[in-house]
Amino acid sequence: MIIEIKDLSKSYGQKTIINKVSLKINTGEFVSIVGPSGSGKSTLLNILSLITHQTSGEYYFLGSETSEIFSSHNNLISYRNKIGIMSELSQLIPDLSIKDNIQLPAYINNQISTSREKFEELTNFTKINDLIMKKPAELSSGERQRVLLCRALLLEPELLIADEPTSSLDELNALRLVEYLTYLNDKNKTTIIMATHDHKVYKKTKIVYELNNGKIN
Numbered sequence: 422m423i424i425e426i427k428d429l430s431k432s433y434g435q436k437t438i439i440n441k442v443s444l445k446i447n448t449g450e451f452v453s454i455v456g457p458s459g460s461g462k463s464t465l466l467n468i469l470s471l472i473t474h475q476t477s478g479e480y481y482f483l484g485s486e487t488s489e490i491f492s493s494h495n496n497l498i499s500y501r502n503k504i505g506i507m508s509e510l511s512q513l514i515p516d517l518s519i520k521d522n523i524q525l526p527a528y529i530n531n532q533i534s535t536s537r538e539k540f541e542e543l544t545n546f547t548k549i550n551d552l553i554m555k556k557p558a559e560l561s562s563g564e565r566q567r568v569l570l571c572r573a574l575l576l577e578p579e580l581l582i583a584d585e586p587t588s589s590l591d592e593l594n595a596l597r598l599v600e601y602l603t604y605l606n607d608k609n610k611t612t613i614i615m616a617t618h619d620h621k622v623y624k625k626t627k628i629v630y631e632l633n634n635g636k637i638n
Contacts, residue, residue, distance in 0.1 A: 426442060514557070519555050520554065
């Protein structure tokens with residue numbers, strides 16, 4: 422099992438965003454978390470991504486509880502490196518080439534030499550190998566999302582978390598991106614958690630949790 426949460430809640434002041442949510446996600450599953458805007462999807466994903474703490478309840482990632490994970494900076498970085506993230510906040514650096522944008526996690530973690538084979542595999546798989554010397558401003562929305570996917574997967578994380586990855590895409594490119602995710606899930610057994618409100622997207626995934634008013638239905 423890669424994730425287990427028990428009675429997990431998150432509040433900001435007097436406002437409860439996530440309310441006593443419990444769920445389990447096994448290694449290799451492709452899960453959608455669906456719900457309307459404001460239902461708490463992004464907040465839940467931020468907790469699962471180890472970006473923020475829950476207010477109460479328990480969260481176990483790869484068998485370790487968050488109090489242990491957050492016990493030291495090095496420990497936190499080690500666990501965060503096991504998670505690839507695509508979100509609306511994910512940005513490409515305008516002055517860098519697409520190649521350097523994708524390889525940024527490898528530069529940061531001093532893994533540039535060991536990540537070259539994965540870089541080639543990902544850029545070929547997503548059909549952006551002819552774009553790698555371009556700058557982000559030269560890309561379409563669909564191309565940009567494929568670049569972000571490559572960057573999120575470069576260091577071969579055990580978990581990919583995608584927050585509304587198709588929100589800026591037309592229907593064709595949205596379904597194409599989900600096809601990439603499905604293939605990666607089937608081929609590499611990468612665990613994927615995707616938040617979306619688009620039924621055409623989430624019906625392609627294997628497990629769907631509905632989040633409404635901070636609760637899983």
